[in-house]
Amino acid sequence: AVVSTQSTGKEKHLEPRKHIMDEIALMLYYGRYIILMMGVGASYAGLLYNEIYSKGLDIFGTSWLMPNDTTLYTSDDTVTLDPANDYTQPYFYGIDPMWIMSENMLTFLNSYKMKMAVILGLCQM
Numbered sequence: 001a002v003v004s005t006q007s008t009g010k011e012k013h014l015e016p017r018k019h020i021m022d023e024i025a026l027m028l029y030y031g032r033y034i035i036l037m038m039g040v041g042a043s044y045a046g047l048l049y050n051e052i053y054s055k056g057l058d059i060f061g062t063s064w065l066m067p068n069d070t071t072l073y074t075s076d077d078t079v080t081l082d083p084a085n086d087y088t089q090p091y092f093y094g095i096d097p098m099w100i101m102s103e104n105m106l107t108f109l110n111s112y113k114m115k116m117a118v119i120l121g122l123c124q125m
Contacts, residue, residue: 003028004036051094053113058097063088 007014007029014029021029028035051057065086081087081098095112099105 002039004032004039007032008036048094052116056094056097056100060091060093062096062098063091064096064098 011032018026018029064081065088066081095109099108102108
């Protein structure tokens with residue numbers, strides 16, 4: 001991705017030098033946009049794989065709103081969130097970081113990972 005970004009950025013500089021490039025350099029020059037898109041796609045897939053199958057990164061925050069009403073909190077510092085009132089929008093990338101603080105985090109994430117592994121395995125057949 002880095003080399004293709006550099007070659008697309010210096011396109012005007014490389015254009016006059018096409019006649020002195022060897023066969024492999026010409027192939028890379030003509031395929032620079034394809035290589036760039038492959039690099040972007042691979043980076044996106046790697047980030048998504050890390051988000052789903054490893055410990056996710058809290059890049060965008062959560063889509064849940066923590067209530068200010070202290071009567072909802074119990075003595076053991078837990079709170080029950082109502083999806084109808086406390087959920088703003090679907091989390092658009094990976095798994096919402098609020099799952100890390102839930103009681104059923106391990107059960108949910110293991111079930112999710114197992115189901116995704118089966119789906120991805122079937123898609124690769």
